Amino acid sequence: MEYARPIMWNVPHWAEIALYVMIPIVLAAFAAGVYWRARKWFLGRSEPGVESVPRLLLAAIHPGRLARWTPAALFQSRLSPDLFALVMHWAILWGMAVLFLGTALATIDQDFTNLPFDFQLLRGKFYCLFEIALDVFGVVLILGLGMAAYRRYLVRPKRLQATRTGVSLWDGFPFLATIALVAVTGFVAEGLRIAEGFHIEARVAAAEGLDAKIRVLDEMGFREHLHVGRERQDVQVNRIADGGRVFPAAIWAPVGYGLGKAFEPLSVDAIRALHQGVWWAHGLLAFGLIACIPLTKAFHLISSPANILLHSADPPGRLAVAVESGVTNVRDLTWRQLLQVDACTWCGKCQEACPANQCGFPLSPRDVVQAVDSQLLRTPAKANGEPPSLHDSRVRPEELWACCSCRACEEICPVFVQHPRLIVDLRRHLVDQGQVDEGLQDALMNFQRYGNSFGQSPRKRPDWTKPLDFTLKDARKEEVEYLWFVGDYASYDQRVQEVTRTIARVLRHAGVDVGLLMEKEQNAGNDVRRIGEEGLFAMLREKNAKELSGARFRKLLTTDPHTYNALKNEYDEVVAPVLHYTQLLDELLRGGALRLHRKLDYVVTYHDPCYLGRFNGVYDAPRRVLGAVGTRLVEMPRHGPNSFCCGAGGGRIWMKDAPTSQERPAENRVREALALPGVQCLVVACPKDLVMFQDAVKTVGAEGRLRVADLGELVYESLGITLKSMAEVAESTA
Amino acid sequence: MNIAVVVRQVPDLIEPLEIAPSGTEFDFGSASFLLNESDDHALEQALLLKEAHGGHVTVVALDFGDVDNTLYTAAAKGADRIVKIARDDAPPPPRAAAVLYAEAIKPIAPELVLVGVQAHDELDGGVAPFLAAALGMPYVGVIRGVAVGAEPGAVAAFKEFPGAVMARMNVKLPAVLGILGADQPPRYVPVSRIRGAMKTTQFEESAAAAVSSEPLTAIARLYPPAAGSRAEMLSGSETEIASRIVDILAQKGLVK
Ligand code: SF4
Numbered sequence: 009m010e011y012a013r014p015i016m017w018n019v020p021h022w023a024e025i026a027l028y029v030m031i032p033i034v035l036a037a038f039a040a041g042v043y044w045r046a047r048k049w050f051l052g053r054s055e056p057g058v059e060s061v062p063r064l065l066l067a068a069i070h071p072g073r074l075a076r077w078t079p080a081a082l083f084q085s086r087l088s089p090d091l092f093a094l095v096m097h098w099a100i101l102w103g104m105a106v107l108f109l110g111t112a113l114a115t116i117d118q119d120f121t122n123l124p125f126d127f128q129l130l131r132g133k134f135y136c137l138f139e140i141a142l143d144v145f146g147v148v149l150i151l152g153l154g155m156a157a158y159r160r161y162l163v164r165p166k167r168l169q170a171t172r173t174g175v176s177l178w179d180g181f182p183f184l185a186t187i188a189l190v191a192v193t194g195f196v197a198e199g200l201r202i203a204e205g206f207h208i209e210a211r212v213a214a215a216e217g218l219d220a221k222i223r224v225l226d227e228m229g230f231r232e233h234l235h236v237g238r239e240r241q242d243v244q245v246n247r248i249a250d251g252g253r254v255f256p257a258a259i260w261a262p263v264g265y266g267l268g269k270a271f272e273p274l275s276v277d278a279i280r281a282l283h284q285g286v287w288w289a290h291g292l293l294a295f296g297l298i299a300c301i302p303l304t305k306a307f308h309l310i311s312s313p314a315n316i317l318l319h320s321a322d323p324p325g326r327l328a329v330a331v332e333s334g335v336t337n338v339r340d341l342t343w344r345q346l347l348q349v350d351a352c353t354w355c356g357k358c359q360e361a362c363p364a365n366q367c368g369f370p371l372s373p374r375d376v377v378q379a380v381d382s383q384l385l386r387t388p389a390k391a392n393g394e395p396p397s398l399h400d401s402r403v404r405p406e407e408l409w410a411c412c413s414c415r416a417c418e419e420i421c422p423v424f425v426q427h428p429r430l431i432v433d434l435r436r437h438l439v440d441q442g443q444v445d446e447g448l449q450d451a452l453m454n455f456q457r458y459g460n461s462f463g464q465s466p467r468k469r470p471d472w473t474k475p476l477d478f479t480l481k482d483a484r485k486e487e488v489e490y491l492w493f494v495g496d497y498a499s500y501d502q503r504v505q506e507v508t509r510t511i512a513r514v515l516r517h518a519g520v521d522v523g524l525l526m527e528k529e530q531n532a533g534n535d536v537r538r539i540g541e542e543g544l545f546a547m548l549r550e551k552n553a554k555e556l557s558g559a560r561f562r563k564l565l566t567t568d569p570h571t572y573n574a575l576k577n578e579y580d581e582v583v584a585p586v587l588h589y590t591q592l593l594d595e596l597l598r599g600g601a602l603r604l605h606r607k608l609d610y611v612v613t614y615h616d617p618c619y620l621g622r623f624n625g626v627y628d629a630p631r632r633v634l635g636a637v638g639t640r641l642v643e644m645p646r647h648g649p650n651s652f653c654c655g656a657g658g659g660r661i662w663m664k665d666a667p668t669s670q671e672r673p674a675e676n677r678v679r680e681a682l683a684l685p686g687v688q689c690l691v692v693a694c695p696k697d698l699v700m701f702q703d704a705v706k707t708v709g710a711e712g713r714l715r716v717a718d719l720g721e722l723v724y725e726s727l728g729i730t731l732k733s734m735a736e737v738a739e740s741t742a
Numbered sequence: 743m744n745i746a747v748v749v750r751q752v753p754d755l756i757e758p759l760e761i762a763p764s765g766t767e768f769d770f771g772s773a774s775f776l777l778n779e780s781d782d783h784a785l786e787q788a789l790l791l792k793e794a795h796g797g798h799v800t801v802v803a804l805d806f807g808d809v810d811n812t813l814y815t816a817a818a819k820g821a822d823r824i825v826k827i828a829r830d831d832a833p834p835p836p837r838a839a840a841v842l843y844a845e846a847i848k849p850i851a852p853e854l855v856l857v858g859v860q861a862h863d864e865l866d867g868g869v870a871p872f873l874a875a876a877l878g879m880p881y882v883g884v885i886r887g888v889a890v891g892a893e894p895g896a897v898a899a900f901k902e903f904p905g906a907v908m909a910r911m912n913v914k915l916p917a918v919l920g921i922l923g924a925d926q927p928p929r930y931v932p933v934s935r936i937r938g939a940m941k942t943t944q945f946e947e948s949a950a951a952a953v954s955s956e957p958l959t960a961i962a963r964l965y966p967p968a969a970g971s972r973a974e975m976l977s978g979s980e981t982e983i984a985s986r987i988v989d990i991l992a993q994k995g996l997v998k
Pocket residue numbers: 358361362363364365371372373410411412413414415416417418427428
């Protein structure tokens with residue numbers, strides 16, 4: 009018979025019994041802890057659009073969803089931009105997982121096959137594989153922990169540093185240190201066991217004759233050490249008396265083997281005593297660790313995968329609203345939001361990506377999430393009354409107002425936390441209490457009165473069309489293919505108006521049949537909603553939806569990504585397809601309706617607007633258009649989903665800069681573009697971006713060095729023929 | 743404290759005002775109306791006093807323009823009672839209007855009456871002092887903040903004088919105060935609260951509607967101001983403009 013894994017080697021019977029008594033206690037403690045934490049999620053409200061959580065869970069256990077869940081939950085795919093973090097996290101998670109599974113397998117081997125059937129799974133080649141796997145992953149785990157310690161305690165990146173009292177970089181230390189101790193004591197126990205094997209082998213070799221050898225083995229208690237049936241004991245005794253190794257698989261456990269060699273000089277008694285001590289330490293630490301998971305940050309082992317599994321299936325551009333008047337305390341949040349804050353690992357990725365934070369505004373999305381979570385942890389699961397307010401001391405108004413709703417945090421968060429939603433929920437309470445910034449109050453009053461933020465007469469909305477040498481159709485009066493929902497900045501801002509006209513000329517040149525709602529269009533409300541003024545958003549949506557229902561059109565078109573997002577994701581009344589003009593231009597170019605006559609030889613870079621890119625995934629269409637007009641695109645380091653906000657969103661465009669701010673996000677972005685060699689032009693596809701970046705180019709003193717141009721302007725330029733006809737127009741009107 | 747606040751609708755100057763063919767009145771046909779700004783401050787001041795010291799705020803208005811919207815907003819902000827004076831046509835000029843407001847306010851028996859110190863449609867003077875006269879109460883105008891003072895039956899009113907001098911006056915109640923600004927700017931009221939107030943607020947009709955309110959002033963002619971020609975636009979480079987300015991100042995004897 010082959011050799012097999014030694015069972016409870018050198019462990020006295022009473023200790024084995026004690027161990028078995030402890031297993032259910034530890035598991036019960038763990039389960040109780042998980043239950044205690046999970047119950048708190050349901051202090052929250054129900055989630056809009058979710059009937060019941062069990063049903064949602066059932067639906068989530070679906071091959072397609074699990075296929076999306078696996079990379080994010082088991083392999084932390086969202087950490088991929090940070091290779092160090094990814095490797096570190098894999099090492100710790102998979103190191104722990106393999107060691108835990110190995111221990112579980114050993115328990116099965118011992119209790120479910122050996123004890124009742126006197127048979128072992130872990131024997132022969134399979135056992136060798138088991139040994140090497142556990143040794144390798146043990147080393148991987150220790151290396152991973154070393155990487156974590158290096159980052160947290162030597163590199164100390166800002167995103168991991170505490171900014172508030174109550175949380176610290178050292179919070180995770182006891183847990184990480186305990187994992188390391190469990191791994192190290194595991195190796196040491198293994199080494200001591202192997203060292204004892206060396207002693208047995210030496211004494212057996214020294215004895216003369218088979219009987220003497222067997223006697224040595226019996227004297228050394230070898231049979232008792234084996235914990236197997238008499239027959240199998242005989243087999244092993246004979247094998248070793250025959251010159252076989254006590255632990256033939258030891259060589260497959262290189263770390264254990266090496267430690268065994270190191271401990272060999274100790275006496276057998278010392279080795280046995282040490283082994284028992286270390287074995288206990290290993291077991292108790294591991295049990296303690298398991299029982300403590302729900303009480304520490306390691307709870308994210310449970311909460312993060314759960315959150316990723318139960319993540320909302322809504323498009324990112326659709327803001328969920330559970331309480332219109334906003335969130336005052338943790339019980340006003342939904343269970344999904346509470347699960348999210350509990351899933352946070354305090355990795356600080358969101359803070360690092362946050363444009364507000366980078367520019368010195370008083371906001372860290374990580375700290376907002378943590379503030380809510382720490383309040384949740386302090387709230388008893390059976391809370392009947394009102395938990396304390398989340399506002400003021402926990403989450404300050406200036407933090408909430410600093411957010412530009414750019415979604416960079418949500419995009420990067422490895423565990424799918426929806427920070428913007430949380431921030432808007434908290435903002436709603438401030439709006440409900442009338443606590444808004446002066447500039448914002450003016451904008452909101454203007455929206456209420458005039459349907460635009462400029463405080464301009466609604467009647468003047470279509471005035472931008474007056475200088476055109478053709479008239480645009482009124483979609484309320486005649487049928488059109490595209491209803492152009494122009495938006496505030498494109499309609500009222502003088503600098504943008506010229507660009508809007510340029511785009512109108514391009515569309516006319518391509519023969520696109522467009523019409524407007526004229527003075528009946530009002531702001532679509534995207535930013536109003538994100539300011540937290542839900543009632544005003546509902547009012548604007550009602551008015552627009554009414555006008556839209558009276559117009560005849562096939563598709564909706566807009567140049568404004570904010571408008572695009574609202575119409576596409578938040579106007580349930582609108583069933584027509586919604587296009588951003590970059591998408592339409594791309595279609596027209598590819599379909600041949602728009603033929604370019606001049607190749608532009610500019611070197612350009614392109615800024616992905618948050619509400620076009622990150623919120624709606626439109627990245628390729630504008631880039632294809634840039635290619636078609638002949639420009640050479642040089643990407644900024646932060647592009648695509650990682651694009652850096654211009655700072656205008658979420659109502660920020662109407663608010664004052666924070667006194668602590670070092671620079672505006674738009675200036676930061678313009679500097680990024682300026683740093684690219686040879687780039688002449690920063691191309692934008694959003695009316696607000698045009699305004700923000702043109703200002704920023706001036707404030708950073710780069711006038712004349714970087715042109716800020718709308719994508720539509722470049723298309724217009726490459727249409728040579730239109731330029732000629734415009735010259736004719738100028739002549740005829742002169 | 744029992745406080746009455748008068749709020750008025752004024753034409754929104756975002757659209758140019760049209761003069762009716764008669765030449766003696768405005769054509770309000772296409773105009774929109776909004777709450778007079780200093781009345782908004784008067785309301786805010788009343789609510790701040792109520793929040794700090796308790797009390798009861800009654801808002802009085804002539805039924806005209808978008809007044810319902812304004813009144814629902816006032817209710818959403820915390821006004822307790824809304825009294826509306828029914829009208830068939832545009833409100834009369836201030837002297838006549840003050841009589842109507844006074845009639846509506848008398849049954850409320852307020853200790854303090856707050857009204858905006860100015861409005862841009864005050865053809866024959868400010869409503870506030872006329873109202874005080876009609877009610878037989880003392881009046882102080884251009885007030886920038888009101889506090890409940892140490893003395894019972896009085897309030898402290900703050901008035902700003904030119905040259906950055908502030909005065910604190912003890913005003914015996916009952917009194918009418920003409921408000922220029924509240925202690926803090928009017929707060930924002932979310933639309934959902936206004937919509938909520940629309941469902942729950944009941945307006946009271948004032949008996950003052952029956953009082954006749956003949957204008958006490960007759961308008962001979964309304965016309966846009968003739969464009970003056972006194973402005974001289976300076977042009978040229980920055981240095982040229984600067985030296986021109988220095989010349990002008992020297993000519994006027996302002997610099998040597
Ligand atoms: S949405 Fe943007 S600005 Fe707001 S917290 Fe997230 S990253 Fe920061």
